[in-house]
Structure formats: structure tokens, C-alpha cells
Amino acid sequence: MRTKLFLAAGMLAAGVSANAQITKNRKYDWGWSYKLEMPETGLRCEFPARPVTTTLAYGYMAAAANNDELYLAVKMENPDPYDIQCRTEEFSAELEKVYGLPLGDLKWDAVQTENGNLTLSGNSTGGYADFHVDAIATEDVITIFLYSDHRELSVPGHFFASSYSVYDTKEGNLCYQADAAGTQPTATKTHTSIPGTSLITSWPGAPIVTTHRHETDYSLRSGETAYSEKVVKLESDVSYMQFITFVNREEAQRGTAYGTTITSDNTETIDANLDEPVLIRKLKSENPQTTFHRTYALVKGRIVIQEVASSGQLSNSDNRFLNSLDESIRNTYGPVFVSK
Numbered sequence: 001m002r003t004k005l006f007l008a009a010g011m012l013a014a015g016v017s018a019n020a021q022i023t024k025n026r027k028y029d030w031g032w033s034y035k036l037e038m039p040e041t042g043l044r045c046e047f048p049a050r051p052v053t054t055t056l057a058y059g060y061m062a063a064a065a066n067n068d069e070l071y072l073a074v075k076m077e078n079p080d081p082y083d084i085q086c087r088t089e090e091f092s093a094e095l096e097k098v099y100g101l102p103l104g105d106l107k108w109d110a111v112q113t114e115n116g117n118l119t120l121s122g123n124s125t126g127g128y129a130d131f132h133v134d135a136i137a138t139e140d141v142i143t144i145f146l147y148s149d150h151r152e153l154s155v156p157g158h159f160f161a162s163s164y165s166v167y168d169t170k171e172g173n174l175c176y177q178a179d180a181a182g183t184q185p186t187a188t189k190t191h192t193s194i195p196g197t198s199l200i201t202s203w204p205g206a207p208i209v210t211t212h213r214h215e216t217d218y219s220l221r222s223g224e225t226a227y228s229e230k231v232v233k234l235e236s237d238v239s240y241m242q243f244i245t246f247v248n249r250e251e252a253q254r255g256t257a258y259g260t261t262i263t264s265d266n267t268e269t270i271d272a273n274l275d276e277p278v279l280i281r282k283l284k285s286e287n288p289q290t291t292f293h294r295t296y297a298l299v300k301g302r303i304v305i306q307e308v309a310s311s312g313q314l315s316n317s318d319n320r321f322l323n324s325l326d327e328s329i330r331n332t333y334g335p336v337f338v339s340k
Contacts, residue, residue: 020053020062020075033159036062038075041138045073045145046163048156059141070101070129070148071160078142084111084120087142088135092124103131132161155209158216162233191324192218194231197300201229202324204317226309227321233302240279243298247281250296250305260285260292270329278329293322297329 025035025046036051037044051064051071059076072095078087085108092103106122113119118137123130129148136143145164149157191202207218207227218229244267254260264284269277279298284291293314295306306325308318 020060022051022053022062034064035163036073038073038143040075041136041141041143043136043138043143043164046159047071047073048160066156067154068129068150069154069157070146071157072144072146073164074144074146076142076144077140078137079140082118084118084135084137084142088120088122088133088144091144092133101131103133106133134164136164162216192229194299194302194304194325194328197302197304199299199304199325199328201306201328202320203227204321222317224311225315225318226307227318228305228307228309229325230305231302232305243279243296243303244281246303247283247296251283251285254292255285258285258287258290258292260287260290280326280329293318295322295325297325299329 021037021039023035023037025033027033031048034047034050035044036047036053047062047064048066048069048071049064051062051073053060053062056074056076059074061072061074063073064071074091076087076091078084089106092101092106095101096103103124106124108120108122111118111120120135122133122135124133125131129150131146131148134145136145143164145161147157147160191200192207193200201218203218203220204222204227205220207220207229210217210219215233216231218227220227251262255262262283262285265281266283267279267281269279271277281296283294283296285294286292290309290311293308293310295304297304297306304325306322308314308322310318314322
């Protein structure tokens, strides 16, 4: 099965230039990412390796392989948006027939409507790789995104899976899908780059990373202290009231779960060099056993939630963790904040 996947990836990469715009995007730990823009639909996605586009009789397909994962983005004509499942199954059958990808027996979720577009998600389990498919109907076009994983979606795979979404259109909401897969990084890096931003956070050790379609969670326990950071991807335009409502809802849920009372709450706007101001809210809450320090930052279409939970006074590591995000937002982050 693994040989079939590599063979299929090689055949898919033998295409020709098609009607899609591919640009080098940004630098990550694993290398450069490549953004595919589909002018017909307004959708875009971010590949962890440079994709090659292939012209189809009814559209085009872009494909890339990174290590042993495969990523596809397909634009097809589709006059009937309610035919989204049949058209997707026809395409998956063609992939299996032509390229040997084992995409049979797709298990579909219910059709949903997001921002006025019909969306459909499905999964197929093969002998070596699992496949996830998302189909989005926009006007008379159907766009299909497909990626393979091995029951643990890699961090580069997460960036692909979270880079396309109907939530990226002008109107949206704060409801997110989540298919989680946890991984323990092998490197002992003490800092992480916030996905989609230039922000950096310093850690006293290597955090565990949990990736979702629209979220990335980092967590670490060191002694009596728990460190965590969540990055939630939003639509591009989030109002002040949406941000405050999001924070209030989070705090209400946490207060119920942990029996805490808020003892400090401060909100400010930072004119950082990030193309737009950063809205930041810092809270301190307590119960008899634990003190929680949390920072919420709205930056470039993402909410970053950082937390330290400790039973005593903040240590140097605690302060370094909290300060690194704050200083990074203020553009004064430097090596002094990276623990050794």
C-alpha cells in the first residue's frame, strides 16, 4: 500500500501547468510552504511542498507529496451544487483507477452549509494510509481537498488541512471542526512559532503538540506547573465584540470547570508591526489550590490563548513563558527570552 501511495504521488507530480496561482509563502521549521490560490472560487490552500498542477478536462488538480503524506486540491465544474457527493465519489473513483489511490468506501458526514456554501467531509481508511476529503460547492464549481495521514496528522499536514476553509470568506462565525491527532516532538526545542504569525513563545521544555483542523494546542507540565497555548484560526475579520465574547465564554466555562474566581482582568491594544493592531486581554483567576494566568491575543485572524497554572508564586520559567509572547507581540523578543 505504501508503494502505491508513493507511485501515485510520483504520477500526480508529472503534470503540466494549469489555471492556478502558486506562490512561495512563508518559512516554517520543515521548510517553505507554497500557497495555491484558486481565482474562480476565492479559496486557497497552503502546501508543505511545492505542488504541481495538472489540467483536467473539467478543471485542474494540484498535488504535492511531503515525506509519506499526499495532498491534493482539485477544482471541477459542477453545475448542480447538490450533486457534491456524487461528483466527489466520481473523482475519487477516477483517482483509484488512474493512480491507484485506495479511496473506496468513503464514509461521509452530513452535508453542511457554511457562509452559503455546501460543504461535505468524508474519510476513507486504507491499509497503509487514511484519507480525509473535504468538498466545497461554490456557485458552479466544486473544490475538493484531500490529504493522507497515518492515523496521526503531521504538523505540516495540519497546516495544509487548516489552510483552506469556507471560514476564510468575508462572513463567518466562531464554530470550528476538530479532528485531533497528538504527537510528541522529537526535537528538544524550547520555543514555538505561532502558526500563521511571526510570534514566538519560549518554553521550559519541549511541549506536546495536538493539531486540529482549525486549532493547534501546545501543552507541557514541569513540576507543579502546567503550561499551555492554543492557537484558534478564525475568519479574517473578527470584531472587538466577537473577541470579547469569545474570551467571556471561555472564562465562564473555565470558571465552572475549575471553580475559579477572576481577580485581575486587563485589556489593551498594541500597535505591533504585524500589519494590524493586536488586541490582548490578560486575566488572573484563582481557586484554593491553583492560580491561573491567561493571555488572549487576537492577531492576524487567530486567537492565541496562553496559560500558566501554578500552585505557588511564578518562577523564572513561568515569567519567561508569559513574557516571551508579550514581548514577541511588542516586537522586542530576542534570544534572552529563549531558555537554555
